[in-house]
Amino acid sequence: MNTNQQAKPNKKDVLIIGAGGVAQVVAHKCAMHNDVLGEIHIASRTQDKCDAIAQSVKDKGSFKQAAILHTHQVDAMDSPALIQLIQNTGVQIVINVGSSFINMTVLEACIETGVAYIDTAIHEDPRKICETPPWYNNYEWQRKQRCADNNVTAILGAGFDPGMVNAYARLGYDMMDKGSVTDIDIIDINAGSHGKYFATNFDPEINFREFTGTVYSWQDSKWQSNKMFEVKRTDDLPVVGVQNSYLSGHDEVHSLSANLDVPNIRFWMGFGEHYINVFTVLQSLGLLSEQPVMTAEGQEVIPLKVVKAVLPDPSSLAPNYTGKTCIGDKVKGTINGVHTEVFIYNISDHEDAYNEVGSQGISYTAGVPPVAAAMLIATGEWDAGKMVNIEELDAKPFINLLNKIGLPTRIKDSEGDRALAFDI
Amino acid sequence: MNTNQQAKPNKKDVLIIGAGGVAQVVAHKCAMHNDVLGEIHIASRTQDKCDAIAQSVKDKGSFKQAAILHTHQVDAMDSPALIQLIQNTGVQIVINVGSSFINMTVLEACIETGVAYIDTAIHEDPRKICETPPWYNNYEWQRKQRCADNNVTAILGAGFDPGMVNAYARLGYDMMDKGSVTDIDIIDINAGSHGKYFATNFDPEINFREFTGTVYSWQDSKWQSNKMFEVKRTDDLPVVGVQNSYLSGHDEVHSLSANLDVPNIRFWMGFGEHYINVFTVLQSLGLLSEQPVMTAEGQEVIPLKVVKAVLPDPSSLAPNYTGKTCIGDKVKGTINGVHTEVFIYNISDHEDAYNEVGSQGISYTAGVPPVAAAMLIATGEWDAGKMVNIEELDAKPFINLLNKIGLPTRIKDSEGDRALAFDI
CATH class of the missing domain: 3.30.360.10 (Dihydrodipicolinate Reductase; domain 2)
Incomplete structure (x- = not known):
């Protein structure tokens, strides 16, 4: 175990939440950069969708270093179940590309377990449309202090737009x-x-x-x-x-x-x-x-x-x-x-x-940037230890990295x- | 009772099935001609809708001879319940202006009780769209022999179009x-x-x-x-x-x-x-x-x-x-x-x-003709004693009557x- 940890000092294991078109992109891109990101896990409400993505990653030979995509079933609205999953898998970064309705339960699990959080779209309450601006004030920014207190890096809106x-x-x-x-x-x-x-x-x-x-x-x-x-x-x-x-x-x-x-x-x-x-x-x-x-x-x-x-x-x-x-x-x-x-x-x-x-361009543009954000957390450049929106971070390493990895x-x-x- | 029957030798009591816009027209028009049609009843799945129509008929003073619109709750898909209602009310004509899905259960109740049946649209099976032509062969005309055997007048499609x-x-x-x-x-x-x-x-x-x-x-x-x-x-x-x-x-x-x-x-x-x-x-x-x-x-x-x-x-x-x-x-x-x-x-x-x-023109054109048909059954001119479509009957008294009653x-x-x- 010691040997293994020495071999990948900066590697951070990732849990992808969601199994739609964007998640598929995230999974492929994480696999392509598993020299930086380590073990890659994917979890969604539907195990079959995760397994299909794992198969796609395998079929296209996306892993840079030999590995498999670990799949899990989880209800992302259930914070305790997420906490359990994060603890069981030992991941250090969660990339949330599930429905916009689950952001707060996923973020909560990250704060509780002290792991980094990345999402690509604002939280929404399924019962409400278009709340009072600024929207981030309604849910995300109310957790700013808790992220800072727990030294949790939470990068909001890290897709293409926002991102x-x-x-x-x-x-x-x-x-x-x-x-x-x-x-x-x-x-x-x-x-x-x-x-x-x-x-x-x-x-x-x-x-x-x-x-x-x-x-x-x-x-x-x-x-x-x-x-x-x-x-x-x-x-x-x-x-x-x-x-x-x-x-x-x-x-x-x-x-x-x-x-x-x-x-x-x-x-x-x-x-x-x-x-x-x-x-x-x-x-x-x-x-x-x-x-x-x-x-x-x-x-x-x-x-x-x-x-x-x-x-x-x-x-x-x-x-x-x-x-x-x-x-x-x-x-x-x-x-x-x-x-x-x-x-x-x-x-x-x-x-x-x-x-x-294996995804279309809209999913691709949304799915590649959060992987870049995860890589910058792994390298420490974006490991802010607090909740931030993308414009609060140094854009240059992000742009440079995305120039290389597809955008x-x-x-x-x-x-x-x-x-x-x-x-x- | 004898006296009463002598006073209205040709009167036939009517049961209207349905409580939508067309039923409202039928109720008003039956009321306006209750010197020919006698007691008027209305029944639908929702008692409130029947009561609202009764109130409208009362408010507009539509009854030619002092009377009230009798209201009933019934599930028109339930033939035994309909048979009971027909027997309890003693009506001799049923005007079916409910959903097209109920025609066969209402017709069945009329055949069983030997009362006249009038509808304004073809029977439909809710699970099917646009069956094999001619459509009447699929349901209605399969009951021709039974109507003839029971001396039941069934006038199909007696609205405006068909009608x-x-x-x-x-x-x-x-x-x-x-x-x-x-x-x-x-x-x-x-x-x-x-x-x-x-x-x-x-x-x-x-x-x-x-x-x-x-x-x-x-x-x-x-x-x-x-x-x-x-x-x-x-x-x-x-x-x-x-x-x-x-x-x-x-x-x-x-x-x-x-x-x-x-x-x-x-x-x-x-x-x-x-x-x-x-x-x-x-x-x-x-x-x-x-x-x-x-x-x-x-x-x-x-x-x-x-x-x-x-x-x-x-x-x-x-x-x-x-x-x-x-x-x-x-x-x-x-x-x-x-x-x-x-x-x-x-x-x-x-x-x-x-x-x-109190109804719009589309309901009006659909609702007045079946009342004319009922009146012609009451006077005997259209009391065919079998199942017919409108074109099989003498059009002249129908046109003349509708000239007088609104169309x-x-x-x-x-x-x-x-x-x-x-x-x-």
Whole structure:
């Protein structure tokens, strides 16, 4: 045992929670970097889904060093069961890529056991839609003190958006003259095609919940309320070309507005006409409601769960998904007093993602960054010993690492369009 | 008792089954003609709904002769309970305007007790959509012999469509040279507006079931199959003007094709672009399916029943419904060897219907004709002593009676557009 521990002084074992499309990416990527991360475990409510991911990791030969993906069944809403699992497996990092409803029970288990916590989306109460801003105040940040007291590193929102886009915001902010940044506009365009009549790229329940409530944006240093599809912008973007996007409510606006001194922070999600039409019909009819309705037969049903049941499983889209995503931050301010706009972004390809890890591009962009965060915790660079959002950490090692492991960052400004990397 | 019977020698007491918008119309109209129909009873699964209709009939002072509407609770799928109710009340005519799923149990109770039966829509099995044509062969016509053996008058499809349009088809057919009719096109246009984002004019479950299956039409003297919204026509119609309608599957085609020697019999339903868009989205997503799906939480749900639960209750549309309906038959053939087309039709007004009986125009057009049929059974003119579809009966007294009680018929041909009535 001693020999083994000496052989991997920085290795940290990982427990992945969840077994959807993003979890599949996380599992593959953890396996590809098990020289840094050590033993990899995956647990979800459904053992079969974990086993299928383990099989996929085995089939693609993803482990860098010979190993197996350990699978477990657990109810992630059950903190004591999670604590038991963390203690039994001896993991030091938990990557939570399960449903947004389980964040607090998973975080609680991490605080209790003193292990690091990473997630990729904000906690949600299944009974509520779109709570008071800033959203992080409602659940996550209430645990800040406890994380600090227990020396627990908890990295919130470490996917792509939120996640890399927070790092992009921080980088753009730091490039500009102090206090000069007026606007951060995060733009998320999926120019890919899945070939189905209609599908969501991740859990329909979470996907629709993003759009059914109030759209909160940070403008003139205060919260502004709009409705979905009320405000539109059009950009000519690298690779994906001219694209429409709509002002949307999204996690990162709720931490960036607190952590950066910038008066306007907005999130824009790209949608085609067809998506908007289907969404509008479902929304107008009340079929996206998370509140139960009663059928004529007396059965109590949550409409949104039925819509989810009839839509394609997002993970089923991967094999036929083609095209690219472009996600990035437009940051406006001055550099040496000169007005400047930079666009820091990533282009990902659905087919490439599928070939590498068996998932589509949306899952890929969400799943690779938390693995980078875990690796930076393992190396100590991001082992903050407290709860943080991505923009509170040094973005440079994160960007550099992601350049190497699948999500290269580029920058476009008046000097041109080029790869972005840092000498540290 | 003897005295009483002498005072109303032709009176027949009526039991209305159902308590929706159509039942409300039937109740009011029966009350308005209780000099012919005698005691009026109404029964449904929900006593409260019956009581509300009784209150409405009372409030509007609809009874011609002082009386009350007797209300009862009954499960219409339970034939023995229905038999008991028929025997206890002593009614001689049952008007079935409940769900299409109950026709066979209600008919069975009428056959067993020897009372007359009237319905307005074909029987459906809730587990099946759009069975083999002709639809009447699947359930109703299998009971023809038993009705004849028991001297039971059973008038099938006695609403507007099916119902009055069958009478119109018969009249058009009889106006033309024998064997000369080539086409009967039944056109149903609702040019009214309910002011809601989306709503169906009667039970959404039944409404959508009409459009989700194969569209059967009778063309070249055989069944042809199409999909909904595949075949469109445009007509310039009286009062409602230029309107689009779509080849649809509908009950009357399935009896007219058997009872009249006409090679082409089609049913066309009017739809606006918005209706078609909403329908197409719901249908494409699988939300109109009558087959259960399983939610992620393991709840088995029939999507169509959830769509029904979120849509407005059709009876709630009545107070704000404006505009008119135009429903009629275009019949092509020769008269004295000359090619002729006649359009026999009715115009109804939503507001007028609401003011008279508290229901919207679609319920009104469906609910008045079965009351006329009941009155003609009471007077003996339609007391056939067997099972018949409307086109097998003499249309003239039916049209004349409906001219007087709320649904006037008009005819438009080369000689102009005029009221249609008959000297008998």
